[in-house]
Amino acid sequence: MSQSEYVPTELTTLRRRAQRARYDRATVHAILDEAVYCHVSCNTPERTFCTPMVHARRGEELLLHGASSNRTLRALRDGATACVNVTLLDALVLGRSAFGTSVNYRSVTVFGRAEEIGDRDAKLDALHAIIEALIPGRWPHVRVPSEREMAMTMVLRLPLVEVSAKVRSEPPADLAEDRGFDSWAGLIPVRSVYGVPMAAPGVSDERSAPTYARAYRRPVAAGEGR
Numbered sequence: 001m002s003q004s005e006y007v008p009t010e011l012t013t014l015r016r017r018a019q020r021a022r023y024d025r026a027t028v029h030a031i032l033d034e035a036v037y038c039h040v041s042c043n044t045p046e047r048t049f050c051t052p053m054v055h056a057r058r059g060e061e062l063l064l065h066g067a068s069s070n071r072t073l074r075a076l077r078d079g080a081t082a083c084v085n086v087t088l089l090d091a092l093v094l095g096r097s098a099f100g101t102s103v104n105y106r107s108v109t110v111f112g113r114a115e116e117i118g119d120r121d122a123k124l125d126a127l128h129a130i131i132e133a134l135i136p137g138r139w140p141h142v143r144v145p146s147e148r149e150m151a152m153t154m155v156l157r158l159p160l161v162e163v164s165a166k167v168r169s170e171p172p173a174d175l176a177e178d179r180g181f182d183s184w185a186g187l188i189p190v191r192s193v194y195g196v197p198m199a200a201p202g203v204s205d206e207r208s209a210p211t212y213a214r215a216y217r218r219p220v221a222a223g224e225g226r
């Protein structure tokens, strides 16, 4: 296994449809970078939580942020193990049978322990990375966080070590005997569309949206953002 791949572990080894497993960093990074948000799960002694959150990949770590009082972030900071999933839906798969009806997707799961980024400058760098991952080119145009806002915000880093991707990008996998069944079969592609920017109340009609908003798209082109 080369450095360009994550090493599968007991937790991250795909058993079902193992041919769809991907451990190469390029595939994992592309999925994490295209997705705007993830679902973060963790256990506490009381219960299990699953929370949707914006994430940013910075090299070999995922950055998460939220209110300092945030339940999930606090649990992770205090040592709970995280399980994070990111999924991009690419198509509905219309097989000729009910059993053969499925979806095409690209999905990443990460297990690990997160740590808080407490140092003020490192935290500001991480917030910069999160804003730029979400909207490349935006950071120079936002007011920087005040000390109070910094204190109100928690930022965690989750190392990308125990990682798997699973990718289905196939036509329907109908059984040979179903191919004669009188039913249309194929794919309905799914795309996320980023629309025309709408100005907030109080923004002058004279002022047009900046290029990074008008031309917004995902995945972010190479050289933009991270």
Ligand SMILES: Cc1cc2nc3c(=O)[nH]c(=O)nc-3n(C[C@H](O)[C@H](O)[C@H](O)COP(=O)(O)OP(=O)(O)OC[C@H]3O[C@@H](n4cnc5c(N)ncnc54)[C@H](O)[C@@H]3O)c2cc1C
Binding pocket: 037, 051, 052, 053, 054, 055, 065, 066, 067, 069, 070, 071, 072
């Ligand atoms: C796409 C997306 C991205 C987000 N990104 C971030 C982020 O980067 N950082 C961040 O802090 N928050 C983010 N949120 C909001 C986040 O999901 C939580 O609502 C928030 O973090 C508060 O979590 P909590 O557990 O402290 O809330 P609490 O208010 O303590 O949760 C109490 C209860 O409220 C309900 N609840 C809370 N959140 C949700 C939810 N999202 N959907 C349905 N029910 C809910 C649940 O029943 C939960 O048990 C995002 C939400 C979405 C949908």
